Amino acid sequence: MTNTSGETPEHRFNEADQRRFAELSGDTNPMHLDALAARRTQAGAPVVHGVHAVLWALDRLAEDIDLSDLAGVTVSLNRFIYLDRPVVVRLARRTETAVAADVVADGVTVITLLLKLAPRGAAAVHSVDPEIALAQPQ
Numbered sequence: 001m002t003n004t005s006g007e008t009p010e011h012r013f014n015e016a017d018q019r020r021f022a023e024l025s026g027d028t029n030p031m032h033l034d035a036l037a038a039r040r041t042q043a044g045a046p047v048v049h050g051v052h053a054v055l056w057a058l059d060r061l062a063e064d065i066d067l068s069d070l071a072g073v074t075v076s077l078n079r080f081i082y083l084d085r086p087v088v089v090r091l092a093r094r095t096e097t098a099v100a101a102d103v104v105a106d107g108v109t110v111i112t113l114l115l116k117l118a119p120r121g122a123a124a125v126h127s128v129d130p131e132i133a134l135a136q137p138q
Helices: 016-023 035-039 050-062 129-135
Strands: 072-077 087-094 098-105 107-115
Touching: 016 050, 035 129, 050 072, 050 098, 050 107
Parallel strands: none
Antiparallel strands: 072 107, 087 098, 098 107
16 A cells, blocks of 8 residues: 555546445535536535545555554544545554544645554454344333
């Protein structure tokens, strides 16, 4: 995934990516899909779905980091990502219990990610008995 500077190879989200993500997610907001409608938004042009960019970044990070102990994710969507612009994931820091990374477009941090990792040997996800979870209060 990462080169010696801690960055992923450059990626560019395109219109086809947007349409596919919209189809899968059900998010058909015109600011992501329609250039004319997007011109009338704060973005001024079509932009990448934020969740799409976050999932892509997590996928890139998972190429080098074992995320099986993922216990939490904090995301800040700081700026828009415009279609067909170069985007990378930059690893900011990594400890045994946390990973901080930035999604960078055109040299600007557009998304910040903080991943909380469960300590080794601890269960990252706790199972819940479905009968208890679905029980109605009486």
